[in-house]
Amino acid sequence: MRFTICAAKPEDCKDIARMIMELAVYEKMPDQVKISHKELERDGFGPNPFYQCLVAEVPEEHTSKDGHTKVGYALFFYTYSTWKGRTVYMEDLYVMPEYRGKGIGKALMATVAKVAKEQHCVRLQFSVLDWNKPSLDFYLSKGAEDLTAKEGWHFLRFHGIALDNLGLEAP
Template sequence: MNFKIRCAAKEDCKDISRMIMDLAIYEKMPDQVKISHEELECDGFCQNPFFECLVAEVPEEHKSNEGFTVIGYALYFYTYSTWKGRAVYLEDLYVMSEFRGNGIGTALLSKVAEIGKKKQCVRLQLSVLNWNTPSRDFYAAKGAQDLTVTEGWHAIRFDGQNLDNLANEAPKD
């Protein structure tokens, strides 16, 4: 299938926002999505953006059943390992179901790897859900290591009231 991977523009945020919801539905947590396309525009296309994004686009003649031509995205940002240095973190990788099996997911993923390498990143990291064996198998087949299994890393989060409480404990300057 003919498709193109390109950097997302501000104008793509409505499409990205639509696919963020699609992905959350797939991950069985659609009620968790609180982000609007206006917030994506602000956070991703400001002077010091919080993320970068690639989109996959098909020509008009291959548009989706619902009429979309932007049919996949990869949203990522840069992180840092105090052991190894620069890294890139892939927050979301998504291709609309009717376009899967055409190498679009691999193209998005490998493009993020290439962009990371150009920035001297030595790692590409991401998170997957335990039950999501198609994704876990996809990454494993490409050589990724599951650090939760091999090294026992757990993801820990503060949010809501717990985060507020913590911030309120901060020593005053």
């Protein structure tokens, strides 16, 4: 199946928001999604964009059962390692179920890696749920290292009241 990978445009944000929700349903946390295409437009396409996004599109003859031609996305941004310098973090990689197994996910991820190299980043990082074996196996087969399994890194978060209270303790 033919497909193209392009940098997202503001008018893609409705499709991206739809796929963010599809991914959250797959990850069993749909009630966590609090942003809409309006925030995605504001945050990704202003003078200081908070993220970059690639969209995978199929030709019209391969339109999905429910009428979509934007069938996958990869959303990423730049972070910083105090050991290695500039790094890319891939927040989301998603392909709609009926389009999996056709190389679209690999092409999205490879394009993020290409951008990372062009921007002199020496790492491409991301997080995966431990029960999501198909994704984990896919990434490991491509040469990714599982830093949580190998070195013991745990991912921590302050949010809600804990974040409010912490901020109030600032001198």
